[in-house]
Amino acid sequence: MxxxxxxxxxxxxxxxxxxxxxxxxxxxxxxxSQKFHSLDISLWLIFHLxxxxxxxxxxxxxxxxxxxxxxxxxxxxIVCIAAKKWPPSMVINKKDFSDxxxxxxxxxxxxxxxxxxxRYSYKQKFEYWGVIISAVxxxxxxxxxxxxxxxxxxxxxxxxxxxxxxxxxxxFQQTVHARxxxxxxxxxxxxxxxxxxxxxxxxxxxxxxxxxxxxxVPLKTEEREDV
Numbered sequence: 001m002x003x004x005x006x007x008x009x010x011x012x013x014x015x016x017x018x019x020x021x022x023x024x025x026x027x028x029x030x031x032x033s034q035k036f037h038s039l040d041i042s043l044w045l046i047f048h049l050x051x052x053x054x055x056x057x058x059x060x061x062x063x064x065x066x067x068x069x070x071x072x073x074x075x076x077x078i079v080c081i082a083a084k085k086w087p088p089s090m091v092i093n094k095k096d097f098s099d100x101x102x103x104x105x106x107x108x109x110x111x112x113x114x115x116x117x118x119r120y121s122y123k124q125k126f127e128y129w130g131v132i133i134s135a136v137x138x139x140x141x142x143x144x145x146x147x148x149x150x151x152x153x154x155x156x157x158x159x160x161x162x163x164x165x166x167x168x169x170x171x172f173q174q175t176v177h178a179r180x181x182x183x184x185x186x187x188x189x190x191x192x193x194x195x196x197x198x199x200x201x202x203x204x205x206x207x208x209x210x211x212x213x214x215x216x217v218p219l220k221t222e223e224r225e226d227v
Contacts (some may be wrong), residue, residue: 016073017063020069025063026062027063029045029143030055030057030058030062032047034055035058039095060146062151063142063146066135067139069133070132070139072134073132074132089119089120089130090120092126092129094121095118096117096118096125099116099117099121099122100115100122100199102114105177159193164207164210165206165208165209165210165211191203197217198217199217199218201216202214202216
């Protein structure tokens with residue numbers, strides 16, 4: 001005999017899950033093949049998808065679908081919970097932490113039975129919010145990579161490496177003491193040139209941990225006449 005089954009998701013939610021999984025796989029495959037383009041498997045994939053331009057196009061279209069589905073999911077949840085049509089069953093509450101602690105005690109043999117969770121357990125809730133936060137981060141970083149020129153009007157640009165690094169203060173002191181007129185010398189010259197156009201160059205480095213260079217420059221500068 002067939003046992004009674006409880007359906008937890010509607011057809012729309014099931015379709016939403018499939019779209020999420022499909023677009024995530026497409027984004028991962030096309031994104032990683034561009035990131036590690038020198039690998040044989042990446043070259044094979046790029047070739048069979050019609051070239052790098054088609055790979056980028058597929059990645060962007062998949063990203064747009066991923067963005068729309070994520071936005072609809074978040075907006076629908078907020079609206080329905082605010083209108084009290086849905087119970088906030090995926091919101092993490094105090095009981096979830098109590099259930100987690102209870103289960104840890106159960107695994108250690110302190111408790112005699114596992115915690116009795118709500119409709120969705122704390123594990124499912126933590127996993128859900130991990131997916132949502134990861135999706136938002138993927139969308140934000142994808143938009144930055146897609147529209148770098150536009151977004152640098154509002155966000156600073158940075159260059160980072162994982163080299164040997166150095167002590168910035170010590171290097172600047174050595175450079176200044178080595179030559180009084182240090183115009184055009186290495187990093188000091190870069191900082192000076194940035195200041196000449198009204199910008200600012202920040203250098204962060206730690207020995208053994210690499211270097212990060214951040215440059216901020218205004219889009220427009222006032223015209224000045226030499227007197």
